[in-house]
Amino acid sequence: MSWLNSVRNALPFVSKRETPENLWHKCKGCGQMVFTKELEENAFVCPKCDHHDRIGPNERFRQLLDPGSTVIVAAAKVPEDPLKFRDTKRYADRLKAARADTAEPDALVNATGTIEGHRVVVGVQDFAFMGGSMGLAVGEAFVRGVETAIRERCPYVIFTASGGARMQEGIFSLMQMPRSTVAIQMLHDAGLPYIVVLTDPTSGGVMAAYAMLGDVQIAEPKATLAFTGRRVIESTIREKLPEDFQTSEYYLDHGLIDMVVHRHELRARLATVIGYLCGQDRGGHKRAA
Structure with a gap:
């Protein structure tokens, strides 16, 4: 041995x-x-x-909203597989897998709460749920978030993170673009702010719809923001694009967004913006004119 x-x-x-x-x-x-x-x-x-x-709705609500103020807005019922779509897997099976992985009903979750005392409705897209893709459920959740904000007389803040429209729902997915635009107009008609926070990545049909229609456009640092892919654009225009193309910083330099805000500072910045736009003291009370 x-x-x-x-x-x-x-x-x-x-x-x-x-x-x-x-x-x-x-x-x-x-x-x-x-x-x-x-x-x-x-x-x-x-x-x-x-x-x-990248973070999901629960973590975003925890970081952003005042402790104890978060109330999740119930998800609306929508047809889950209107086209009976199937590629390598059935769409219904993909939905089940995404729900099991994220414990969320779909890619957009709303909650009411307060940010430093300011009443707000916050919607958060989760890229982990089928790439944050926009289908009937996301469109309905967006409309419900706007309607809740109107009822609560407070701003609607949306955190976008999406690869675009959900191909498994075809035209039903694309119809969510005009629906969200109409909902934003409803918010404006009610005299309430619509604030967008662009996170990594935001692209496709979401970028072409509600992601770029905010009264105030904020982005997290170095987020990828695009309607279509870099390679597609380069092959179309036959030119080499700048290294920082389709980033938050590039959009800020070219006047497409209002500010790039670090996550550590986002809660305080949103509270300031909401206070300015709504003319409110903390607690949601209107300031005297």
Whole structure:
């Protein structure tokens, strides 16, 4: 018996410890491994390179709304598979899988609450739900968010994150573009602000519809914002595009959005903007003229 085997036999057996799969997170910005707990404590912003990671509705509401003020707006019932669509999988099966993965009814979730005392309705798109794609459920959720804001007499703030229209719903998906435009006009007719926060990525039919119709356009840093892909544009115009093309910073430099705001500062900035637009003190009371 070798000395190594002797040592092994003398030592007590220790089972291999299982390492949780979510203990570390690989940053998409710098490629470095970040301790998940550290990332969560930093609002899912990489502490090494400042990359803003994608987050879902629950985390967004937790970061943005005052503690204890969040009330989820119930999702509306819509036809789930109007075209009985099937590609490599049935559309109905894709919906079931997305709901199991995200624990959300669809790609847009609304909640009422307050931001530093200002009453608000917030809608959040989740890219994890079929790429945040816009179908009947997303369109109906958007309209319901606007209607809730009108009823509550407060702004509607939408956080966009989408690859565009949901191909499995065809024309029904595309019809959500004019529907959302009409809903925004309803909000304006009621004298209430519509505020858009563009997050990574926002593109396609969503970018061509409600994502660019805000009274105030805000974006998170280095978010990809586009109607169509970079390669498609370059092949069409036969020119090389700038490296920062289709980013938040490029849009700001060219006057397409109003501001780029770091996630750590977003809550305070939104509270300030809402206070200015609504002429309200904290608590939702109108200031005296």
